[in-house]
Amino acid sequence: MRFIRQVILAVSIAGMVAGVLRRRTKGVAATQQGGWQKVTPQR
């Protein structure tokens, strides 16, 4: 019983931390259209 309570507590804390992190970071998801080309620096 004690083990189950500890697991539930750990999962709850992890969920709360993940929730806080997700709320704090309002990231801007950029979409890429194009690609990378190798270039040689020209003088």
Added chain:
Amino acid sequence: MNSSIGIIGHGITSQRAAAVLHTAGITPRITHVRNATELFDCKVVIMANGSPHALLVSSFVAQGVSVVSASDNLADVLALTDLDASAKNNNSVVVAGAACSPGMSGLLVRHMARAFESIDEVHTAVHGTGGPMCARQHHDSLGGISVGWHDGEWLQRPAGSGRELCWFPDPVGARDCYRFASPEPVLMQRMTPELHRITARVSATRRDRLTARLPMLRKPHAEGLEGALRVEVRGVRNGRRHVEIVGIVDRVATVAGVVAAHTAHALAHNNIAPGVHTLGELALPNADILDAVTNSGIELHQFVGTE
């Protein structure tokens, strides 16, 4: 005084720098930081050990020795820039932040600026770490305070905030990047005072951010195997807004070692004004150093398209 080049540190960056110098026909004297005084008779010393560097650099400067520092620690680099007067008095040249970011990023900005009439924004992002000391610095830098240049003001924000999805050249691809305690904006603003906005970000996982304020949970890897740098420059070309993005993909320690080695070579073979400089400043032969870096196998990739 002879024309020899010394290297402090026995890590991966030091080994890569030594390999580059060997290729150029120079045999550097490599020593541990506790025996640094053995290099007081060198012309140029590369500091490739873990930070802090400022105290030891001041000793070299007092001896008239030029120094290339690969430190990417914000406080350390700020302390290095304070040595400017001392370096001028002792006829010594100090290049602060000669690694990947800062370092390679400054070279790229100077190169990319030629495609513009004027530039006003620089945004850099780096992925990966070099050796163990670099990994520790990456860990610590996500737990501190980041600085950014925004319309003439220094903004301080918590490191680990400001998530942005940044695209690096393949095979690294898209990574979530965050603000971090990097000296990049300080050196970039010093190099190009006309810039209005400068940001620096680093890729990190959720675990990196969650544990940033704790001691490292496990010993860092001997070397980060995958690394990348991306530099975005915005400005005006032909009277219109224009954006250029250039990136590189290579091991961070390799990039840092190559950049530090070629910077030291340039210092040893050019007459550069004494003082503290950063790569990309007009006082340095940036085009020569960038050519040498690319000839050492670091490939540049330009992003073509829209983001």
